[in-house]
Amino acid sequence: MPTADPTASGFGAGPREFIALMAMMMALQALCIDAMLPALGQIAAELHVTDPNRRQLVVGLFLFFAGIGSLLPGSLADRYGRRPVLFACFAGYIALSVACALARDFALLLVLRAVQALCTAGLSVLPGAIIRDRFSGDGMAKTMSTISVVFMIVPMLAPSFGQAVLLVASWRWIFGGMAVMGLLVGIWAYLRLPETLNPQFRQAIDARAIGANMWEAATNRAAFGYVMGGALLVGALFGYINSAQQLIAEQMGAGARFPLLFAVMAGGIAVANLTNARIVEHFGARRVSHAALIAFIFVAALQVWFAHQPHETLWQFIPLMTLNCAMIGFTGANFGSISLQPFARIAGAAASLQAFTRMACGSLLGALVGQAYDGTARPLSWALLLCGLAALAMVLYSEKGRLFRRLIGPGQPRPIADPTH
Numbered sequence: 562m563p564t565a566d567p568t569a570s571g572f573g574a575g576p577r578e579f580i581a582l583m584a585m586m587m588a589l590q591a592l593c594i595d596a597m598l599p600a601l602g603q604i605a606a607e608l609h610v611t612d613p614n615r616r617q618l619v620v621g622l623f624l625f626f627a628g629i630g631s632l633l634p635g636s637l638a639d640r641y642g643r644r645p646v647l648f649a650c651f652a653g654y655i656a657l658s659v660a661c662a663l664a665r666d667f668a669l670l671l672v673l674r675a676v677q678a679l680c681t682a683g684l685s686v687l688p689g690a691i692i693r694d695r696f697s698g699d700g701m702a703k704t705m706s707t708i709s710v711v712f713m714i715v716p717m718l719a720p721s722f723g724q725a726v727l728l729v730a731s732w733r734w735i736f737g738g739m740a741v742m743g744l745l746v747g748i749w750a751y752l753r754l755p756e757t758l759n760p761q762f763r764q765a766i767d768a769r770a771i772g773a774n775m776w777e778a779a780t781n782r783a784a785f786g787y788v789m790g791g792a793l794l795v796g797a798l799f800g801y802i803n804s805a806q807q808l809i810a811e812q813m814g815a816g817a818r819f820p821l822l823f824a825v826m827a828g829g830i831a832v833a834n835l836t837n838a839r840i841v842e843h844f845g846a847r848r849v850s851h852a853a854l855i856a857f858i859f860v861a862a863l864q865v866w867f868a869h870q871p872h873e874t875l876w877q878f879i880p881l882m883t884l885n886c887a888m889i890g891f892t893g894a895n896f897g898s899i900s901l902q903p904f905a906r907i908a909g910a911a912a913s914l915q916a917f918t919r920m921a922c923g924s925l926l927g928a929l930v931g932q933a934y935d936g937t938a939r940p941l942s943w944a945l946l947l948c949g950l951a952a953l954a955m956v957l958y959s960e961k962g963r964l965f966r967r968l969i970g971p972g973q974p975r976p977i978a979d980p981t982h
Contacts (some may be wrong), residue, residue: 576697578753579705580708580959581755582746582749582750582753582754583688583691583692583708584708584864585715585746585749585789585829586647586684586687586688586712586746586750587684587685587688587708587771588715589681589684589715589739589742589743589746590627590681590716591715591719592715592719592739592742593623593677593678593681594620594623594624594705594719594802595715595719595720595723595802595823596647596719596720596722596723596735596738596739597619597620597723597735598620598720598723598802598805598819598820598823599720599723599727599806599810599819599820600723600726600727600732600735600808601616601617601619601620601806602616602806603727603731603732604616604619604670604732605667605924606665607731607732607912608665608667608670609667610667612767613807614621614807614931614932615935617803617804617931617932618671618672618929618941619670619671619674619901620802620803621799621803621924621927621928621931621954622671622674622675622678623674623675623677623678624920624923624924624927624928625675625678625679625920625921625924625925625928626674626675626676626678626679627678627679627682627685627920627924628681628682628916628917628918628919628921628922628923628924629678629679629682629917629921630678630679630680630681630683631682631683631685631686631913631914631916631917631920631921632913632914633681633682633913634646634650634683634687634909634913635683635687635690635908635909635910635911635912635913635914635916636771636774636775636909636910636913637909638683638687638690638758638909639690639758639762639763639774639907639908639909639910640763642755642758643687643690643691643694643754643757643758643786643909644754646683646687646972647683647684647687647750647754648747648750648751649680649683650681650682650683650684651743651744651746651747651750652678652689652747653677653680653681654677654680654681654684654739654740654743654747655740655743655744655747657673657676657677657680657681658677658736658737658738658739658740658743659736659737659740660673660677661673661674661677662733662734662735662737662740663733666687673761682916682920685916686909686912686913686916686919686926687844687865687909687912688708689705689897689901689908689912689915689916690908690909690912691754691757691824692704692705692708693758693901693904693905693908693912694757694758694908695757696832700714701898701901701902703837703838703841704897705841705894705897707835707838707904708894709832714831717823717824717827717828717831718824720819720820720823720824721821721824722735722738723735723820724817724819726738746877749805757823758909759871762905762906762907762908771905771910774907774910774911775910775914777904777907777911778904778907778911778914778915780908781890781903781904781915782900782958782959783899783902783959784899784900784901784903784904784911784915784959785801785955785958785959786848786955786956786957786958786959786960787896787897787899787900787916787923787955787956787959788896788900788915788919789918789952789955790854790892790895790896790951790952790953790955790956790959791892791893791896791900791915791919791924791952792918792919792922792923792926793923793926793948793949793951793952794857794889794892794893794896794948794949795919795920795922795923795927796890796922796923796924796925796926796927796930796944796948797889797926797927797930797941797944797945797948797949798886798923798927799923799924799926799927799928799930799931800926800927800930800931800940800941800944800945801876801882801927801930801941801945802927803927803928803930803931803934804930804931804934804940804941805819805823806819807934808820808934808938809823809875809878812936812937813873813874813875813878814875815875822875822879825879825883826879826882826883826886827886828883828886829883829885829886829887829890830886830887830889830890830893831890832890833853833886833888833889833890833891834851834890834891834893834894836891836893837849837890837894841894841960843897846895846898846899847895847899847960847964847965847966848965849872849891849895850891850892850895850899850956851956851964851965852891852965853888853891853892853895854888854949854952854953854956856888857885857888857889857892857945857949858946858949858950858953860881860884860885860888861885861942861945861946861949862946863881864878864882864885864938864945864946865939865942865943865945865946867881867938867942868937868938868939868941869939871939873937876946878938885945892952897915898975901915915960926944926948930944941975
């Protein structure tokens with residue numbers, strides 16, 4: 562399978578640095594979401610927001626418009642290369658973080674958050690295309706899992722970062738910190754990330770070519786179920802993120818311990834990705850992710866049961882939510898690699914469409930779950946269970962009713978070796 566010409570691109574970053582850089586690029590989007598959680602109350606108070614559920618829009622709108630923004634960067638990157646599109650996204654991330662820090666009106670803040678999500682969606686889309694340029698098959702799943710381990714450090718620490726800022730300064734400095742982080746990662750990428758697009762795979766920029774590529778990516782049965790299944794699980798996760806501050810910090814009484822507990826639960830995803838990176842090439846991405854999805858459904862059923870008890874405690878909720886975060890960790894990287902596998906020629910367009918589907922559907926579903934918050938964990942627990950069951954149905958569609966199979970033989974994808982490492 563052809564890959565980018567190493568003599569043309571240079572492959573400046575070695576394997577470990579490449580993994581760290583991809584992870585930090587993806588983590589910038591997570592920082593935009595999770596660092597806000599401890600500050601939602603202060604933002605609402607300073608900008609005169611009285612409806613407690615309305616403050617969730619600071620996160621929910623960003624997620625939704627990040628999904629919409631995901632449609633374009635991949636196609637542009639398939640034509641002009643990964644680097645030009647990537648650095649335009651870095652510029653937008655930095656400038657709009659500063660603009661959000663200066664916002665004096667809640668409606669204006671929401672508009673700026675939406676524009677920021679639109680302009681910076683490529684930071685979450687393009688790493689998938691860049692990884693696909695260099696790897697395939699279970700090797701790609703292993704690389705994505707390893708990247709996710711590093712990536713998860715930021716979502717785990719982001720609420721603590723936000724809380725630390727609030728101890729010494731206004732919530733506006735959270736956006737200032739995001740701008741600084743974007744600048745540092747952008748400089749790193751500029752110096753060390755080469756162009757990875759194979760010149761043979763450059764696509765024309767016209768409506769017919771883009772439409773054909775998107776249609777090809779959307780109608781591939783082997784990918785469709787995994788994309789939709791991933792979107793459902795992401796939606797359940799976003800529902801948890803939207804309501805976490807109200808449910809855990811306020812209703813369940815975690816208070817100032819919320820950032821630490823959020824990090825513990827997010828740590829389930831990191832541990833799962835670390836484990837997945839070690840086992841996926843042995844067992845296969847399908848077997849690992851199918852087992853994790855079934856476990857997710859079982860744990861979600863337990864969450865429903867506990868949520869309907871008279872007084873669910875924080876210490877009943879935390880372990881089960883941590884387990885389900887871990888199951889999402891096992892499905893995420895594997896579903897992503899399986900769904901991108903058929904699209905070496907149009908990896909950018911496919912990554913864009915798939916990111917759009919996951920983010921747009923997931924953010925809408927997450928917003929519905931968040932707005933359904935009623936002072937208990939019942940809406941969230943039912944969302945986890947129903948999304949898990951629907952995701953299983955989607956996977957069965959892609960696999961034609963057969964779970965736990967593994968591709969072997971001549972058609973089994975192999976990782977693309979880096980000629981210089």
